[in-house]
Amino acid sequence: MEQTNEYIEFAVTNSQRFEDLQRVFDKLKRDKDEDNIDDDEPYLNVFDEEARQYFRWSTPEEDLAGAEKWYATRLEARWSDPSLQHGWDFGSMIDAFKNG
Numbered sequence: 469m470e471q472t473n474e475y476i477e478f479a480v481t482n483s484q485r486f487e488d489l490q491r492v493f494d495k496l497k498r499d500k501d502e503d504n505i506d507d508d509e510p511y512l513n514v515f516d517e518e519a520r521q522y523f524r525w526s527t528p529e530e531d532l533a534g535a536e537k538w539y540a541t542r543l544e545a546r547w548s549d550p551s552l553q554h555g556w557d558f559g560s561m562i563d564a565f566k567n568g
Contacts, residue, residue: 474568488516496565505566508559523558
């Protein structure tokens, strides 16, 4: 059986941010251990405004337009075009913890 290692790397700028990260980790771990992650709504209040700014908060229409632009862009240019680089969607991050 092949063992895989997956991780998320964090940049912590001060001790208060580290405490905030620990609080978020503890809640996610507890909920995952209890198989109690259904959606992202309960986690919004454990991320402060500064942390939430990291994420993409797009509408379904914006996501569709982004996907259309992605597939309309030449393959070799997709990863280097700054207009195609977007932050991680908050809900998909929570979903990744649920399913990871």
